[in-house]
Amino acid sequence: MAITTINIASATGTNWLKEAQQSIADSASPGGLLGALQDATAANKGSIRAFLAQSQNNTNAFAQISQSSQSAAGALAAQMSATAIQKLQAERIALAQKMNPLQTNYSAGPGLDPVIYFEDGGSIDTSSNIMTLASGKQVDTTTGLEYHEPGSLISLANGAYLDTKNNILTSADGSKIDTVTGLTITV
Numbered sequence: 001m002a003i004t005t006i007n008i009a010s011a012t013g014t015n016w017l018k019e020a021q022q023s024i025a026d027s028a029s030p031g032g033l034l035g036a037l038q039d040a041t042a043a044n045k046g047s048i049r050a051f052l053a054q055s056q057n058n059t060n061a062f063a064q065i066s067q068s069s070q071s072a073a074g075a076l077a078a079q080m081s082a083t084a085i086q087k088l089q090a091e092r093i094a095l096a097q098k099m100n101p102l103q104t105n106y107s108a109g110p111g112l113d114p115v116i117y118f119e120d121g122g123s124i125d126t127s128s129n130i131m132t133l134a135s136g137k138q139v140d141t142t143t144g145l146e147y148h149e150p151g152s153l154i155s156l157a158n159g160a161y162l163d164t165k166n167n168i169l170t171s172a173d174g175s176k177i178d179t180v181t182g183l184t185i186t187v
Contacts, residue, residue, distance in 0.1 A: 112126040121134035129141045138147040152165035159172035167179045176185040 114125070114127050116124045116126060118124075122132055124131045124141065130147050131139045131141050133139070138149075139145070140147040148161075148163050149165060152163055154162040154164060156162065160170060162169050162179065168185065169177045169179050171177070177183070178185055
Protein backbone atom coordinates (compact mmCIF):
# COMPACT_ATOMS: atom_id res chain seq x y z
CA MET A 1 0.00 0.00 0.00
CA ALA A 2 1.32 3.39 -0.96
CA ILE A 3 1.63 6.13 1.57
CA THR A 4 -0.32 9.21 0.54
CA THR A 5 0.76 12.65 1.54
CA ILE A 6 -1.69 14.54 3.67
CA ASN A 7 -1.98 18.28 3.32
CA ILE A 8 -2.89 19.39 6.83
CA ALA A 9 -2.27 23.10 6.56
CA SER A 10 -2.94 25.69 3.94
CA ALA A 11 -1.66 29.21 4.03
CA THR A 12 -4.46 30.39 1.77
CA GLY A 13 -7.36 28.76 3.63
CA THR A 14 -9.44 30.65 6.14
CA ASN A 15 -10.02 27.59 8.34
CA TRP A 16 -6.89 25.42 8.25
CA LEU A 17 -8.19 23.01 10.85
CA LYS A 18 -11.27 22.19 8.77
CA GLU A 19 -9.10 21.76 5.67
CA ALA A 20 -6.79 19.39 7.56
CA GLN A 21 -9.71 17.26 8.75
CA GLN A 22 -11.19 17.12 5.25
CA SER A 23 -7.83 16.14 3.79
CA ILE A 24 -7.45 13.30 6.30
CA ALA A 25 -10.98 12.06 5.53
CA ASP A 26 -10.33 12.21 1.79
CA SER A 27 -7.08 10.24 2.08
CA ALA A 28 -8.80 7.48 4.10
CA SER A 29 -11.15 6.66 1.22
CA PRO A 30 -9.42 7.50 -2.00
CA GLY A 31 -11.76 8.04 -4.90
CA GLY A 32 -11.39 8.43 -8.61
CA LEU A 33 -9.44 6.02 -10.78
CA LEU A 34 -6.77 5.39 -8.16
CA GLY A 35 -9.43 4.41 -5.65
CA ALA A 36 -11.02 2.07 -8.19
CA LEU A 37 -7.67 0.44 -8.93
CA GLN A 38 -6.96 0.13 -5.22
CA ASP A 39 -10.34 -1.60 -4.73
CA ALA A 40 -9.51 -4.00 -7.58
CA THR A 41 -6.58 -5.67 -5.80
CA ALA A 42 -6.25 -9.42 -5.59
CA ALA A 43 -7.15 -9.34 -1.90
CA ASN A 44 -10.70 -8.24 -2.72
CA LYS A 45 -13.05 -10.86 -4.06
CA GLY A 46 -14.85 -9.81 -7.22
CA SER A 47 -12.27 -7.14 -7.90
CA ILE A 48 -13.26 -6.73 -11.57
CA ARG A 49 -16.87 -6.15 -10.51
CA ALA A 50 -15.75 -3.58 -7.94
CA PHE A 51 -13.49 -1.92 -10.49
CA LEU A 52 -16.27 -1.70 -13.08
CA ALA A 53 -18.78 -0.41 -10.53
CA GLN A 54 -16.34 2.24 -9.36
CA SER A 55 -15.56 3.14 -12.98
CA GLN A 56 -19.29 3.49 -13.71
CA ASN A 57 -19.68 5.74 -10.67
CA ASN A 58 -16.76 7.86 -11.84
CA THR A 59 -18.23 8.06 -15.35
CA ASN A 60 -21.54 9.22 -13.93
CA ALA A 61 -19.74 11.80 -11.79
CA PHE A 62 -17.81 13.12 -14.81
CA ALA A 63 -21.00 13.27 -16.86
CA GLN A 64 -22.73 15.22 -14.11
CA ILE A 65 -19.79 17.62 -13.85
CA SER A 66 -19.84 18.11 -17.62
CA GLN A 67 -23.60 18.62 -17.69
CA SER A 68 -23.44 21.07 -14.80
CA SER A 69 -20.69 22.98 -16.59
CA GLN A 70 -22.76 23.15 -19.78
CA SER A 71 -25.84 24.30 -17.86
CA ALA A 72 -23.82 26.92 -16.02
CA ALA A 73 -22.26 28.13 -19.28
CA GLY A 74 -25.69 28.40 -20.90
CA ALA A 75 -27.08 30.30 -17.93
CA LEU A 76 -24.07 32.62 -17.94
CA ALA A 77 -24.47 33.29 -21.66
CA ALA A 78 -28.18 34.05 -21.21
CA GLN A 79 -27.45 36.35 -18.27
CA MET A 80 -24.72 38.17 -20.21
CA SER A 81 -27.06 38.54 -23.18
CA ALA A 82 -29.85 39.97 -21.03
CA THR A 83 -27.42 42.38 -19.39
CA ALA A 84 -26.10 43.51 -22.78
CA ILE A 85 -29.64 44.10 -24.08
CA GLN A 86 -30.59 46.09 -20.98
CA LYS A 87 -27.45 48.20 -21.33
CA LEU A 88 -28.15 48.83 -25.03
CA GLN A 89 -31.76 49.81 -24.31
CA ALA A 90 -30.65 52.17 -21.53
CA GLU A 91 -28.13 53.80 -23.89
CA ARG A 92 -30.75 54.23 -26.61
CA ILE A 93 -33.25 55.72 -24.18
CA ALA A 94 -30.61 58.13 -22.87
CA LEU A 95 -29.72 59.14 -26.44
CA ALA A 96 -33.38 59.65 -27.37
CA GLN A 97 -33.93 61.78 -24.28
CA LYS A 98 -30.81 63.80 -25.09
CA MET A 99 -31.92 64.35 -28.68
CA ASN A 100 -35.55 65.18 -27.78
CA PRO A 101 -35.60 67.14 -24.53
CA LEU A 102 -38.98 67.89 -22.99
CA GLN A 103 -40.15 71.47 -23.36
CA THR A 104 -41.09 72.74 -19.95
CA ASN A 105 -41.76 76.44 -20.61
CA TYR A 106 -44.02 76.11 -23.66
CA SER A 107 -47.33 77.91 -23.72
CA ALA A 108 -49.70 77.90 -26.67
CA GLY A 109 -49.86 81.15 -28.55
CA PRO A 110 -53.06 83.04 -29.13
CA GLY A 111 -55.51 81.21 -31.40
CA LEU A 112 -57.04 82.58 -34.56
CA ASP A 113 -59.91 85.01 -34.45
CA PRO A 114 -63.26 83.25 -34.89
CA VAL A 115 -63.91 85.21 -38.11
CA ILE A 116 -61.28 86.85 -40.31
CA TYR A 117 -62.55 89.62 -42.60
CA PHE A 118 -60.90 90.59 -45.91
CA GLU A 119 -60.85 94.00 -47.62
CA ASP A 120 -62.88 92.75 -50.61
CA GLY A 121 -65.81 91.79 -48.34
CA GLY A 122 -64.99 88.10 -48.03
CA SER A 123 -64.43 86.30 -44.73
CA ILE A 124 -63.25 83.03 -43.22
CA ASP A 125 -65.04 81.40 -40.33
CA THR A 126 -62.12 79.65 -38.57
CA SER A 127 -64.34 77.60 -36.26
CA SER A 128 -66.25 75.89 -39.13
CA ASN A 129 -63.53 76.28 -41.84
CA ILE A 130 -65.83 78.05 -44.32
CA MET A 131 -64.67 80.88 -46.56
CA THR A 132 -67.36 83.24 -47.83
CA LEU A 133 -66.39 85.16 -50.98
CA ALA A 134 -67.61 88.69 -51.73
CA SER A 135 -70.05 87.19 -54.25
CA GLY A 136 -71.69 85.14 -51.48
CA LYS A 137 -70.28 81.82 -52.64
CA GLN A 138 -69.06 79.64 -49.78
CA VAL A 139 -66.04 77.30 -49.99
CA ASP A 140 -65.01 74.60 -47.52
CA THR A 141 -61.38 75.47 -46.68
CA THR A 142 -60.42 71.89 -45.75
CA THR A 143 -61.57 70.32 -49.05
CA GLY A 144 -61.56 73.33 -51.41
CA LEU A 145 -65.04 72.38 -52.63
CA GLU A 146 -68.05 74.65 -52.73
CA TYR A 147 -69.91 74.55 -49.42
CA HIS A 148 -73.64 74.04 -49.23
CA GLU A 149 -75.49 74.31 -45.97
CA PRO A 150 -76.68 70.77 -45.20
CA GLY A 151 -80.17 71.92 -44.28
CA SER A 152 -80.69 73.51 -47.70
CA LEU A 153 -79.71 70.44 -49.75
CA ILE A 154 -82.04 67.79 -51.10
CA SER A 155 -80.22 64.69 -52.39
CA LEU A 156 -81.74 62.95 -55.40
CA ALA A 157 -81.51 59.25 -56.29
CA ASN A 158 -79.16 59.60 -59.28
CA GLY A 159 -76.47 61.51 -57.32
CA ALA A 160 -77.81 64.95 -58.16
CA TYR A 161 -78.79 67.43 -55.46
CA LEU A 162 -80.94 70.54 -55.20
CA ASP A 163 -79.71 73.62 -53.33
CA THR A 164 -82.96 75.19 -52.08
CA LYS A 165 -81.20 78.26 -50.70
CA ASN A 166 -79.74 79.28 -54.10
CA ASN A 167 -82.32 77.44 -56.29
CA ILE A 168 -79.63 75.50 -58.17
CA LEU A 169 -79.91 71.89 -59.29
CA THR A 170 -76.53 70.16 -59.61
CA SER A 171 -76.74 67.01 -61.71
CA ALA A 172 -74.62 63.88 -61.21
CA ASP A 173 -72.23 64.95 -64.00
CA GLY A 174 -71.57 68.29 -62.26
CA SER A 175 -73.60 70.56 -64.57
CA LYS A 176 -75.71 73.19 -62.81
CA ILE A 177 -79.18 74.43 -63.71
CA ASP A 178 -80.96 77.47 -62.27
CA THR A 179 -84.33 76.10 -61.11
CA VAL A 180 -86.07 79.51 -61.37
CA THR A 181 -85.09 80.27 -64.99
CA GLY A 182 -84.25 76.74 -66.21
CA LEU A 183 -81.00 77.99 -67.71
CA THR A 184 -77.69 76.11 -67.48
CA ILE A 185 -75.17 77.88 -65.30
CA THR A 186 -71.64 78.08 -66.71
CA VAL A 187 -68.75 79.40 -64.75
